[in-house]
Amino acid sequence: MTRFLIVPQWQGSPSARAMLLTDGAAAIAGDLPRRDTTVLDVPLEAGDSLGTGIRRLSALQRTRDMVADQLAGHTDPVVVIGGDCSVSVFALSALDTSDVAVLWCDAHPDLNEPSTSPSGAFAGMALRAVMGEGEPQLALSPGIPAERVVLLGARSIDDSERDALSELTLLSRDALDDVDSVAAAVRATGAGRVWVHIDVDVLDPAEFEGVSQAAPFGVTASGLAAALRRLREEVPLAGATIAGFAPRSPADAVLDLGAILRLIGAVA
Numbered sequence: 001m002t003r004f005l006i007v008p009q010w011q012g013s014p015s016a017r018a019m020l021l022t023d024g025a026a027a028i029a030g031d032l033p034r035r036d037t038t039v040l041d042v043p044l045e046a047g048d049s050l051g052t053g054i055r056r057l058s059a060l061q062r063t064r065d066m067v068a069d070q071l072a073g074h075t076d077p078v079v080v081i082g083g084d085c086s087v088s089v090f091a092l093s094a095l096d097t098s099d100v101a102v103l104w105c106d107a108h109p110d111l112n113e114p115s116t117s118p119s120g121a122f123a124g125m126a127l128r129a130v131m132g133e134g135e136p137q138l139a140l141s142p143g144i145p146a147e148r149v150v151l152l153g154a155r156s157i158d159d160s161e162r163d164a165l166s167e168l169t170l171l172s173r174d175a176l177d178d179v180d181s182v183a184a185a186v187r188a189t190g191a192g193r194v195w196v197h198i199d200v201d202v203l204d205p206a207e208f209e210g211v212s213q214a215a216p217f218g219v220t221a222s223g224l225a226a227a228l229r230r231l232r233e234e235v236p237l238a239g240a241t242i243a244g245f246a247p248r249s250p251a252d253a254v255l256d257l258g259a260i261l262r263l264i265g266a267v268a
Contacts, residue, residue: 002268011056012086014121015212024245027253053114064090082243084123101191106199107215116160153202176223193238210247221259228266240267
């Protein structure tokens with residue numbers, strides 16, 4: 001049985017519309033089975049950087065601890081619904097990741113560090129933290145090695161992220177033309193399980209609008225869902241994240257929920 005953990009965190013986002021992430025999380029939660037869904041009471045205040053290069057660090061730490069409390073002692077896969085991308089870091093930090101690969105589906109690589117980030121927003125550093133690098137108060141320890149990280153659909157890349165990209169397995173949107181390509185890339189990492197992170201901005205703006213930072217030439221929801229279903233036939237799921245849904249209005253949320261539910265169905 002799949003459990004759903006709703007984490008409506010906005011404090012890691014660089015967007016001026018970050019608070020819309022809480023509306024997106026609530027919209028998704030409304031379409032999930034209530035008995036299998038837990039909604040975290042994420043603090044609304046911005047928090048403090050605590051002298052680091054990460055904005056709102058104190059609020060992020062509180063949310064991380066709440067996620068850890070929810071995942072402690074559970075062995076079944078959980079689908080975490082964000083909120084911003086950093087909720088994946090918090091979920092993974094609560095797991096034994098010694099045999100876990102990460103499939104990171106995102107228009108942005110999220111590979112900045114505090115010293116290179118143009119915004120100071122932790123969501124843009126999330127994958128770097130998963131790899132055990134960046135701010136020690138939030139990074140995984142031990143981190144997931146680069147050879148067990150597959151990055152799919154990244155196309156809006158900061159110059160400061162390019163060196164780190166060379167260490168990862170990269171898949172473009174064209175990789176989804178072959179439904180086996182994602183499964184093959186994850187199998188090649190040698191991992192026994194996989195965590196699937198989906199920032200919905202990986203989808204093409206022509207079919208999905210509810211994101212803060214849209215980037216053209218994304219993947220289709222149907223293509224990604226098919227690849228994820230094939231992946232699950234090959235590699236057991238450690239868990240998954242759906243993040244980044246920021247609809248401008250309830251009516252806009254309804255238009256995008258079909259694509260989101262298709263992706264949830266592929267990982268749940």
